[in-house]
Amino acid sequence: MVKFEPFYQVVRRVPRGRVATYGQVAALAGRPRGARLCGYALSALRGTVHDVPWQRVLGARGAGRAGISLRDPIGAAAQRALLEREGVVVDALGRVELERFGWRRVAAKR
DNA sequence: ACTTTGACGACTG
DNA sequence: GCAGTCGCCAAAG
Numbered sequence: 001m002v003k004f005e006p007f008y009q010v011v012r013r014v015p016r017g018r019v020a021t022y023g024q025v026a027a028l029a030g031r032p033r034g035a036r037l038c039g040y041a042l043s044a045l046r047g048t049v050h051d052v053p054w055q056r057v058l059g060a061r062g063a064g065r066a067g068i069s070l071r072d073p074i075g076a077a078a079q080r081a082l083l084e085r086e087g088v089v090v091d092a093l094g095r096v097e098l099e100r101f102g103w104r105r106v107a108a109k110r
Numbered sequence: 111a112c113t114t115t116g117a118c119g120a121c122t123g
Numbered sequence: 124g125c126a127g128t129c130g131c132c133a134a135a136g
Contacts, residue, residue, distance in 0.1 A: 003133070022118050026131090033131045039117035040133060046117090059118060070117050079117095 004041035
C-alpha cells in the first residue's frame with residue numbers, strides 16, 4: 001500500500017528506546033487526523049516482511065500516557081517484550097511514560 | 111456503490 | 124475520571 005509508505009517511514013525514524021503515538025505518526029506522515037489510518041497501516045504489517053519497528057507506536061489515550069492499543073493480546077505481549085528489550089519500561093497495563101520515552105524529534109535527553 | 115470495521119484522537123456531558 | 128459521539132482514511136464484505 002503506497003498510501004501507508006509515509007507512516008512506515010515516520011515509524012522507521014523513531015529511535016531505539018523511544019515510542020511514538022499513532023496521532024503523532026499520523027501528523028508527521030501528513031494525516032493530522034489519520035490516527036486510525038496509522039493503526040490500520042501497522043495492522044497490515046503484521047506477519048509481513050518489513051523493517052518497521054511497529055512496536056514503538058502506541059496509542060495516546062488522551063495525553064500524558066501511551067499504551068499498547070493492540071486488540072490482540074498476543075501481539076500486545078510481543079510488543080511489550082520488544083519494547084522492554086529496547087530499554088523502554090512498560091508497566092503491567094502496557095503503559096509507557098511519554099515523559100521519559102515519548103519520541104521527541106529533538107532528542108529531549110531528560 | 112453502500113455499509114461496517116479497524117493497532118485512534120479529541121471533544122462534550 | 125468515565126461514557127458517549129463525531130471525525131478521519133482506507134480496506135473488506
